[in-house]
Amino acid sequence: MPRRRQRVEQVTFSGMAHKGQAIGRTEEGMVVFAQGAVPGDKAMVRLLRKRKGTWQGHVEELLFPSPHRTEPACQHFGVCGGCKWQNYAYLQQLKEKEQSVHDSMQRIAGLDSIPLLPILGADPVYQYRNKLEYSFSAKRWRTREEIETSGTFSEEGALGLHPPGNFQKVVELETCWLQQELTNDIRNFVGDFARKNAYSFFDPLQHTGFLRNMILRNTLAGEWMVVLSFAYEDEARRIALLDALADRFEDIVSLHYVINEKKNDTLFDQEIICYQGAPTIVESLDNLHFQIRPKSFFQTNTRQAKVLYDQVRFLTDIQQEDVVYDLYCGLGSITLYLARDCHQIVGIEEVEDAIKDAHINAANNGVANARFFCGDVRNLLGDEDFLKLPKPDIVITDPPRAGMHEEVVEQLIGLAPRQIVYVSCNPATQARDIKLMSGHYRVEQLQPVDMFPHTAHIENIASLRRI
Numbered sequence: 015m016p017r018r019r020q021r022v023e024q025v026t027f028s029g030m031a032h033k034g035q036a037i038g039r040t041e042e043g044m045v046v047f048a049q050g051a052v053p054g055d056k057a058m059v060r061l062l063r064k065r066k067g068t069w070q071g072h073v074e075e076l077l078f079p080s081p082h083r084t085e086p087a088c089q090h091f092g093v094c095g096g097c098k099w100q101n102y103a104y105l106q107q108l109k110e111k112e113q114s115v116h117d118s119m120q121r122i123a124g125l126d127s128i129p130l131l132p133i134l135g136a137d138p139v140y141q142y143r144n145k146l147e148y149s150f151s152a153k154r155w156r157t158r159e160e161i162e163t164s165g166t167f168s169e170e171g172a173l174g175l176h177p178p179g180n181f182q183k184v185v186e187l188e189t190c191w192l193q194q195e196l197t198n199d200i201r202n203f204v205g206d207f208a209r210k211n212a213y214s215f216f217d218p219l220q221h222t223g224f225l226r227n228m229i230l231r232n233t234l235a236g237e238w239m240v241v242l243s244f245a246y247e248d249e250a251r252r253i254a255l256l257d258a259l260a261d262r263f264e265d266i267v268s269l270h271y272v273i274n275e276k277k278n279d280t281l282f283d284q285e286i287i288c289y290q291g292a293p294t295i296v297e298s299l300d301n302l303h304f305q306i307r308p309k310s311f312f313q314t315n316t317r318q319a320k321v322l323y324d325q326v327r328f329l330t331d332i333q334q335e336d337v338v339y340d341l342y343c344g345l346g347s348i349t350l351y352l353a354r355d356c357h358q359i360v361g362i363e364e365v366e367d368a369i370k371d372a373h374i375n376a377a378n379n380g381v382a383n384a385r386f387f388c389g390d391v392r393n394l395l396g397d398e399d400f401l402k403l404p405k406p407d408i409v410i411t412d413p414p415r416a417g418m419h420e421e422v423v424e425q426l427i428g429l430a431p432r433q434i435v436y437v438s439c440n441p442a443t444q445a446r447d448i449k450l451m452s453g454h455y456r457v458e459q460l461q462p463v464d465m466f467p468h469t470a471h472i473e474n475i476a477s478l479r480r481i
């Protein structure tokens with residue numbers, strides 16, 4: 015069937031939409047979203063798909079570049095989905111994020127006055143991640159130019175990151191700017207080893223192939239953890255690769271593997287086996303030491319984690335006699351940060367390994383007034399035995415992107431702490447939850463922190479005071 019010809023229209027871009035795509039209008043006024051454009055650009059855009067009256071477009075030719083454009087550091091920019099805003103000046107990125115928090119609080123939370131503090135930017139803006147998950151795929155992503163200039167090519171697979179919105183194919187990376195330089199040496203070493211020794215890469219559609227994923231974590235002091243995920247056991251090949259990796263990189267102090275035979279890549283329900291070295295790496299923040307296991311959540315930008323936690327501490331009106339709850343506490347980082355300032359602190363987290371770490375972290379840091387409970391926040395806050403604990407004067411809550419369950423919001427209102435400090439990586443769900451609490455709590459301060467330069471992700475702290 016002949017393909018319908020797609021229209022190409024002139025579009026003027028004026029802002030960023032919530033998923034990090036630029037938003038603009040054609041001369042006729044049609045709304046167009048496009049990846050890679052920045053506000054202020056005028057471009058010829060191919061209109062690809064229409065949905066709910068708006069178009070998804072692809073920039074064909076830049077007619078007038080925005081003054082807010084900047085040179086991306088990465089050779090894979092525009093193809094790889096890792097960081098989509100590298101061509102957008104960092105100060106503008108910050109303004110965009112600040113505005114986005116403002117808009118969520120106005121539109122979703124329905125706030126009349128918005129006590130928004132200036133966003134705290136990150137430094138450095140490259141190589142800031144302490145964790146990256148690379149994928150192996152039998153299907154390498156090819157750019158339009160590659161397809162147009164090559165005839166046929168062999169299917170050699172790829173090790174890298176996914177292109178935007180495509181979870182089957184992978185962009186083969188040479189240099190990634192998200193994590194410290196060793197990330198590239200380790201990834202490229204594993205890729206070369208695998209190809210030289212004819213290891214097969216996972217095919218997410220056929221569920222075939224040996225190598226699936228590789229997680230790299232590092233600390234500021236230069237300790238590295240590697241978790242290699244295999245689709246099935248092939249002992250000789252697994253050991254050959256793990257040994258080669260351990261021999262080559264002395265900075266890998268914690269080497270793990272997992273045999274994941276499931277259809278999806280998630281590892282929370284899989285046994286991760288420590289192959290060599292220590293089972294954890296240790297990060298230090300503000301004279302506190304945190305040991306981190308492969309499954310435990312730790313804020314992904316370590317330097318900004320300190321900025322975030324310092325702000326949480328600053329915004330929390332804590333007294334020495336207070337009882338504090340830290341909901342969704344991970345391995346207890348905020349818990350231990352605040353334990354020094356209060357009488358007792360209670361952390362809740364559903365990942366067992368994180369709670370194990372939290373107990374050890376408390377002991378290692380000489381913190382005796384922190385208690386940890388493993389379970390779903392919703393279940394624990396509704397549990398008779400748990401409710402025998404002293405009621406909280408202050409609650410810190412730091413849920414995942416989906417925000418808090420409605421029942422948790424009600425439980426919090428019932429507990430009636432005098433202050434709730436709500437840390438969120440998704441201001442839209444945070445604003446939704448704030449609205450649910452609006453009859454009981456007023457927002458006294460909002461402090462956005464940029465944890466993820468060159469992406470649309472925003473972290474925001476909201477301090478809520480009981481009315």
Ligand SMILES: C[S@@+](CC[C@H](N)C(=O)[O-])C[C@H]1O[C@@H](n2cnc3c(N)ncnc32)[C@H](O)[C@@H]1O
Nearest residue numbers: 311313342343344363364365390391412413414
């Ligand atoms: C955004 S992280 C915050 C962690 C911690 N506050 C920190 O700064 O490191 C959210 C945490 O909530 C945990 N979690 C997610 N859903 C949960 C639930 N329903 N009940 C308890 N913990 C949950 C996750 O495992 C993760 O550790």
